[in-house]
Amino acid sequence: MLVLGPLGFAAPWILLGLAGLPILWLVLRAVPPAPVRRRFPGVALLLGLADEEIETDRTPWWLLVLRSLAIAALIIAFAGPVLNPRDTREGSGPMLVLLDASWASAHDWAVRLSRVSEALDGAAAADRTVAIVAATDVPVGGFEFLAPNDWRARLAGFAPQPFAPDMDLLLDAVSASDVDFETLWLSDGVAREGRVDVLRALQSKGSVTVFEHERPVIALGPADAEAEGVSIPVMRRLGADGQTVTVIARGPDPSGVERILSRRYVSFAEGETQAVAQFELPPEVRNRVTRFEVEGHRSAAAVRLADDSLKRRKVALVSARESREGLELLSHLHYIRAALNDRADVISGELADLIVANPDVIVLADIARLSGGETADLLDWMAQGGVLLRFAGARLAASDVSRDDEDPLMPVRLRAGGRNIGGAMSWGEPKSLRPFAETSPFYGLSIPDDVSVSAQVMAQPDPELAARVIATLVDGTPLVTRKPVGAGQVVLFHVTANAEWSNLPLSGLFVDMLDRLTASSGGASLQTRDVVGQVLRAVRVLDGFGGLSDARNRAPVAGEVFVSAIPSALITPGLYETAQATLALNIFASDTSLAPQTWPAGTVMTQAETARDVVLKPFFLVGTLMMLLIDVFASLWMSGRLLGPRAVAIGLLVLGALPTPRAHAQDGNEVFALAATDEVALAYVMTGDSELDAISRAGLFGVSQMLTQRTSVEPVDPVGVNLELDDLGFFPLIYWPISVDQPLPSAEAYTRLNAYLRTGGTILFDTRDGDVAGFGASTPTGLKLQRLAASLDIPPLEQIPADHVLTRTFYLLQDFPGRHTGRDLWVEAAPVDAEGVEGMPFRNLNDNVTPVIIGGNDWAAAWAMDETGRPLRPVARGFDGERQREIAYRFGVNLVMYVLTGNYKSDQVHVPALLDRLGQ
Numbered sequence: 001m002l003v004l005g006p007l008g009f010a011a012p013w014i015l016l017g018l019a020g021l022p023i024l025w026l027v028l029r030a031v032p033p034a035p036v037r038r039r040f041p042g043v044a045l046l047l048g049l050a051d052e053e054i055e056t057d058r059t060p061w062w063l064l065v066l067r068s069l070a071i072a073a074l075i076i077a078f079a080g081p082v083l084n085p086r087d088t089r090e091g092s093g094p095m096l097v098l099l100d101a102s103w104a105s106a107h108d109w110a111v112r113l114s115r116v117s118e119a120l121d122g123a124a125a126a127d128r129t130v131a132i133v134a135a136t137d138v139p140v141g142g143f144e145f146l147a148p149n150d151w152r153a154r155l156a157g158f159a160p161q162p163f164a165p166d167m168d169l170l171l172d173a174v175s176a177s178d179v180d181f182e183t184l185w186l187s188d189g190v191a192r193e194g195r196v197d198v199l200r201a202l203q204s205k206g207s208v209t210v211f212e213h214e215r216p217v218i219a220l221g222p223a224d225a226e227a228e229g230v231s232i233p234v235m236r237r238l239g240a241d242g243q244t245v246t247v248i249a250r251g252p253d254p255s256g257v258e259r260i261l262s263r264r265y266v267s268f269a270e271g272e273t274q275a276v277a278q279f280e281l282p283p284e285v286r287n288r289v290t291r292f293e294v295e296g297h298r299s300a301a302a303v304r305l306a307d308d309s310l311k312r313r314k315v316a317l318v319s320a321r322e323s324r325e326g327l328e329l330l331s332h333l334h335y336i337r338a339a340l341n342d343r344a345d346v347i348s349g350e351l352a353d354l355i356v357a358n359p360d361v362i363v364l365a366d367i368a369r370l371s372g373g374e375t376a377d378l379l380d381w382m383a384q385g386g387v388l389l390r391f392a393g394a395r396l397a398a399s400d401v402s403r404d405d406e407d408p409l410m411p412v413r414l415r416a417g418g419r420n421i422g423g424a425m426s427w428g429e430p431k432s433l434r435p436f437a438e439t440s441p442f443y444g445l446s447i448p449d450d451v452s453v454s455a456q457v458m459a460q461p462d463p464e465l466a467a468r469v470i471a472t473l474v475d476g477t478p479l480v481t482r483k484p485v486g487a488g489q490v491v492l493f494h495v496t497a498n499a500e501w502s503n504l505p506l507s508g509l510f511v512d513m514l515d516r517l518t519a520s521s522g523g524a525s526l527q528t529r530d531v532v533g534q535v536l537r538a539v540r541v542l543d544g545f546g547g548l549s550d551a552r553n554r555a556p557v558a559g560e561v562f563v564s565a566i567p568s569a570l571i572t573p574g575l576y577e578t579a580q581a582t583l584a585l586n587i588f589a590s591d592t593s594l595a596p597q598t599w600p601a602g603t604v605m606t607q608a609e610t611a612r613d614v615v616l617k618p619f620f621l622v623g624t625l626m627m628l629l630i631d632v633f634a635s636l637w638m639s640g641r642l643l644g645p646r647a648v649a650i651g652l653l654v655l656g657a658l659p660t661p662r663a664h665a666q667d668g669n670e671v672f673a674l675a676a677t678d679e680v681a682l683a684y685v686m687t688g689d690s691e692l693d694a695i696s697r698a699g700l701f702g703v704s705q706m707l708t709q710r711t712s713v714e715p716v717d718p719v720g721v722n723l724e725l726d727d728l729g730f731f732p733l734i735y736w737p738i739s740v741d742q743p744l745p746s747a748e749a750y751t752r753l754n755a756y757l758r759t760g761g762t763i764l765f766d767t768r769d770g771d772v773a774g775f776g777a778s779t780p781t782g783l784k785l786q787r788l789a790a791s792l793d794i795p796p797l798e799q800i801p802a803d804h805v806l807t808r809t810f811y812l813l814q815d816f817p818g819r820h821t822g823r824d825l826w827v828e829a830a831p832v833d834a835e836g837v838e839g840m841p842f843r844n845l846n847d848n849v850t851p852v853i854i855g856g857n858d859w860a861a862a863w864a865m866d867e868t869g870r871p872l873r874p875v876a877r878g879f880d881g882e883r884q885r886e887i888a889y890r891f892g893v894n895l896v897m898y899v900l901t902g903n904y905k906s907d908q909v910h911v912p913a914l915l916d917r918l919g920q
Helices: 012-030 061-078 103-125 147-153 167-176 193-205 335-339 350-354 372-383 395-399 509-516 560-563 618-641 645-657 670-678 690-710 747-758 779-791 859-863 876-901 908-918
Strands: 002-004 007-009 081-083 095-097 130-134 182-186 207-209 218-220 230-236 243-250 257-266 274-280 290-296 304-305 313-319 346-350 361-365 387-391 471-472 477-483 487-493 535-541 548-550 574-577 582-585 604-606 683-684 720-721 735-738 760-765 798-799 827-828 851-853
Touching: 012 061, 061 618, 095 103, 095 218, 103 147, 130 147, 182 193, 193 207, 207 395, 207 477, 218 290, 257 274, 304 548, 335 509, 350 372, 350 387, 350 851, 372 387, 372 487, 395 535, 395 683, 395 720, 471 760, 535 560, 548 735, 582 876, 618 798, 683 690, 683 747, 690 876, 735 876, 747 760, 859 876
Parallel strands: 095 130, 095 182, 182 207, 207 604, 313 346, 313 361, 361 387, 387 487, 683 720, 683 735, 735 760, 760 851
Antiparallel strands: 002 007, 007 081, 218 230, 230 274, 243 257, 243 290, 290 304, 471 477, 477 487, 535 548, 535 574, 574 582, 798 827, 827 851
């Protein structure tokens, strides 16, 4: 291809024909217009006849210019002109397309797949074999070089992973390959150790071109919990320009519906690569935060999962009155306060007032008896998940509490008097602690050699005693016992909270034991080091785009491994549970940096195309045709035949060739209104893209056929609507496919659209991108949807809940596939007071039909069928593809039935049938 500035020519040798234009000019200039023949009855009549009009023997200059331009346009058209041609490097032999495919690639994954598709097109044209490899999933058997078309079906299976590529494994694979190949490396742009070594290995196999995107990569660092709130560092890979990002904190509101709990705007100055988002959150709100995320930047690094370590627990301290004024170190609560320093909000006061404050933990230090009202209140509080932590002392040892019968606020029965094993009147020596059993919440904690116990209260032998002991002395005597009470528990330390009976409160072990015990409370805090010796089970894991999914029986992780774990294919980022609490593994640790990759000098770099290439051949051909038509009429006019029958015939032919407006919903007249309201009709927005509009019409036609076959609804043929002209109120459902090039509606059109949404209409927005970047994220159609919807009166949205009426209006559905299989579907958020009713399996989520449904699964392509009922577009392959198309049709049926009937399937009368269909 010959490139001249912004223009390129696929067949530049044809441009040599332009050199013949001067010769053509001379030839055309010497040819006069056709003569006019006139017949007279006699030659005599011609005598003395003089011509009133003198005809030139040369063609006018303006007509010569017109004809020359027409020939020049024709020559240029066949030369294959292209505006903004892509830089295609021709090559031969095998080609390796290497994708980093890490979390840093997720923000522009659609662009990267488009670049891979272009590479496949170029390889197919050059008859080259291709191998596509993700650096996060290096094939064990070496690189597989196949025909480009064999990779197209597999391309959709590539996705970014929530961890960094393994450069060592990649280097081994490249070095082991015995084939020379050219490489296109789609790098995520983040500095990786070992990347330069891989580059050199690839260069030894052939030329290497590195593709990088200029868009900054945004990531969140470790959150720092403070007394006033939470601060979280925000990092970016590039810092050339000023930038403002939005960091949001998500979590359930008091009704259990996930909401945005707080939002902070973080500004980067020019050249800065790190800023801090400071959230001022009350403890009640902070304890509900489940994750932080950067709005509009969907990747695993732009999501920060919150776990129990972020929560700030509330601990209430209660002790008997002491007369040791000024002797702080002898106080029963001094060491507990020191152990909880900066780890919890400590409150104290009267027990009745503290229970009303609903703390996570209540500590009773050497308190023997409580009133009946206090006992009942504590039992109710523990039944809701509270932890009652009791310490022994002289008062408890001297009382008869839990002697004959077990006290409801004690885990075991106690012997009278206690035990003195290290005092002046005792023969024995102070006892040390026995290593903790695997069933103990203290399992894995190291016991200092100098920790000992000199006095304690003794537990009465009991059949259930062994199950309630969680810490013992070396002689087997229980030191800490525990009993569940409802959702909570009561724990008894058989020693004092001060150093009178034991030096345990003086050790770091005491701090760790308190952390482990309170970790099971609602506002627990557990440090990563506390999981040593325990086993963690994955509950939910992150994908490369930052979405959470079920762990699906992943292998458990040992606590020692988890402490120093780096996200990888074996230990993916997500939420992990121990017996006491939940911990999160995120992308960035405190020592992780986000730096741009510096490539060695001489590395061939390329970036995403900023302008689309435009083939100009059709425009030049149309221009040639128009100039030739002008030439015909000019010649007829000069020869005086413009009004003759030949001219009339030519004019009729030209008029017949011109496109005529179709008779559809644009007319807006009474005929259109009657046609739209006489029967149920589904509508689609005409985008101006003829191919896309045809698929939309065929898709709604397919759904209409399924409705006719399977339900009592019999829609007529779908109608295309023009947002600028048509009345939308005739249609219950409008399908709006999003294309990048469709224009924004006018202010009048937005007025009609908002009126349509407010009066019961429903619009299904389809970005057709498989939701690869998430709702409101950075795919081209996703960005276009944001601009299109900016002026619409759209209510708050949420991902469709599992019990939404749309999942059961006709079929019972869990997924809503189209040509793509993404689960994300956005509907109007449920009311905050939406609650289940006794005896009903579902909530009554929406009193009215959601006015907006947003997704990206390209439903029209999956629904589309021709007049004979044959599908027009492929969906997956084999039986799985047919199953996916069937589920897509079922979603279409559910959608139309939901729009027409509302939430009737939430009524009590449907419960028996629904339970029977659900198999319950």
